[in-house]
Amino acid sequence: MGQLDANYENTENAADADVILVRSAKMHEMEFGENLKAIARAGAGVNNIPLDRCAEEGIVVFNTPGANANGVKELVIAGMLLAARDIVGGINWVKGYDEDGDIAKAAEKKKKAFAGTELKGKKLGVIGLGAIGVLVANAATHLGMEVYGYDPYVSVDSAWRLSRNIHHAKTADEIYKECDYITIHVPALEDTKGMINKDAMGLMKDGVVILNFARDVLVDQKDIVEALESGKVHRYVTDFATQEIKGADGAIVIPHLGASTEESEDNCAKMAVAEIRDFLENGNITHSVNYPDCNVGVRGDAERITILHKNIPNMIGQFTTLLAQEDLNIALMTNKSRKEYAYTVIDVDGIVSDEVAAKIKGVSGVLGVRVIR
Numbered sequence: 482m483g484q485l486d487a488n489y490e491n492t493e494n495a496a497d498a499d500v501i502l503v504r505s506a507k508m509h510e511m512e513f514g515e516n517l518k519a520i521a522r523a524g525a526g527v528n529n530i531p532l533d534r535c536a537e538e539g540i541v542v543f544n545t546p547g548a549n550a551n552g553v554k555e556l557v558i559a560g561m562l563l564a565a566r567d568i569v570g571g572i573n574w575v576k577g578y579d580e581d582g583d584i585a586k587a588a589e590k591k592k593k594a595f596a597g598t599e600l601k602g603k604k605l606g607v608i609g610l611g612a613i614g615v616l617v618a619n620a621a622t623h624l625g626m627e628v629y630g631y632d633p634y635v636s637v638d639s640a641w642r643l644s645r646n647i648h649h650a651k652t653a654d655e656i657y658k659e660c661d662y663i664t665i666h667v668p669a670l671e672d673t674k675g676m677i678n679k680d681a682m683g684l685m686k687d688g689v690v691i692l693n694f695a696r697d698v699l700v701d702q703k704d705i706v707e708a709l710e711s712g713k714v715h716r717y718v719t720d721f722a723t724q725e726i727k728g729a730d731g732a733i734v735i736p737h738l739g740a741s742t743e744e745s746e747d748n749c750a751k752m753a754v755a756e757i758r759d760f761l762e763n764g765n766i767t768h769s770v771n772y773p774d775c776n777v778g779v780r781g782d783a784e785r786i787t788i789l790h791k792n793i794p795n796m797i798g799q800f801t802t803l804l805a806q807e808d809l810n811i812a813l814m815t816n817k818s819r820k821e822y823a824y825t826v827i828d829v830d831g832i833v834s835d836e837v838a839a840k841i842k843g844v845s846g847v848l849g850v851r852v853i854r
């Protein structure tokens with residue numbers, strides 16, 4: 482990739498690593514090595530990583546927001562088109578045609594079996610207006626769809642990016658009741674798991690199309706299979722194969738290809754490596770999902786102490802006292818917090834001995850200390 486210089490070395494041995502770069506590999510059961518300082522998820526979803534355990538072990542977890550959003554958006558559009566007409570069925574019919582007769586004539590006779598509808602004029606509901614949801618919503622307006630968006634926590638950035646032609650749905654129920662196509666783009670969290678279940682689908686129009694390019698657990702697998710069998714849901718298009726859904730009639734199941742484009746893979750890898758370098762070399766945190774973001778600029782000549790700790794009173798007082806006892810003058814100090822965790826960066830005039838670093842590490846509530854020299 483050329484982003485890493487000779488100071489960096491690749492290892493396949495996770496137990497030795499200072500940093501782990503990961504995509505979707507599940508890390509919940511993994512024991513982390515003593516050296517591990519950071520995990521960079523080259524992608525958006527971080528439900529494969531034990532974020533709280535990492536925070537407690539002083540491991541900063543990063544992701545790469547938006548870096549693969551266009552790749553997913555394009556596949557969602559493809560998913561809607563695959564649901565609108567039986568394109569896959571038609572292709573398979575042509576492939577499987579093994580009679581000697583006139584295939585062109587047979588195709589003309591057969592084609593009504595694969596006919597469908599157009600996207601233009603249909604209502605699309607987008608649940609979750611983050612990096613991906615906004616792109617999908619905006620693109621669908623250009624296909625002539627009437628688009629509804631729902632996101633009670635929408636960020637200011639996303640709101641700015643959203644086309645003014647999108648209807649603002651105030652509740653998810655409004656989307657369920659109004660839309661012909663419903664696509665979900667929310668993270669897998671305790672309150673989003675199983676959100677598309679029997680009750681939600683009960684509110685939807687008969688023959689609705691549901692698209693799930695976010696995570697399998699957002700859709701109750703038993704309920705969706707039943708809804709496909711009854712015809713309540715016409716098509717379920719998903720990027721996540723499960724045993725329940727893989728053979729169900731009406732399910733169009735893709736093997737998690739949303740971010741598998743050259744462009745998305747490059748974007749994610751570059752962003753992840755840039756985040757990691759800045760963290761290792763300068764102590765800056767950008768796009769963390771378990772610690773606060775914090776940017777104190779490039780480190781100059783000063784030694785820089787970075788401290789990951791609990792967000793509790795009197796931490797900074799203890800750090801500064803320890804430094805004062807060593808006669809170390811503070812040239813710069815920043816403290817940022819995020820829920821129960823916090824991060825302090827201190828530049829000092831002078832040499833930070835291993836003893837003073839160990840004393841800081843020993844302060845109750847400190848989870849990780851580094852001295853960047």
Ligand SMILES: NC(=O)C1=CN([C@@H]2O[C@H](COP(=O)(O)OP(=O)(O)OC[C@H]3O[C@@H](n4cnc5c(N)ncnc54)[C@H](O)[C@@H]3O)[C@@H](O)[C@H]2O)C=CC1
Nearest residue numbers: 525526609610611612613632634666667668694695739740
């Ligand atoms: N199929 C694939 O290859 C990929 C799948 N994903 C999945 O898609 C998800 C979304 O990705 P991005 O758009 O990049 O993330 P994002 O963080 O930019 O957007 C998520 C949005 O969901 C909203 N949200 C959270 N809880 C909600 C709720 N209960 N109701 C409505 N909105 C809610 C948030 O406010 C945020 O705007 C990821 O968490 C990941 O699971 C992401 C990238 C690739």
Ligand SMILES: O=C(O)C(=O)COP(=O)(O)O
Nearest residue numbers: 504505523524525526740
């Ligand atoms: O970014 C995400 O959340 C994804 O689901 C993409 O996963 P992948 O990088 O393809 O393993």
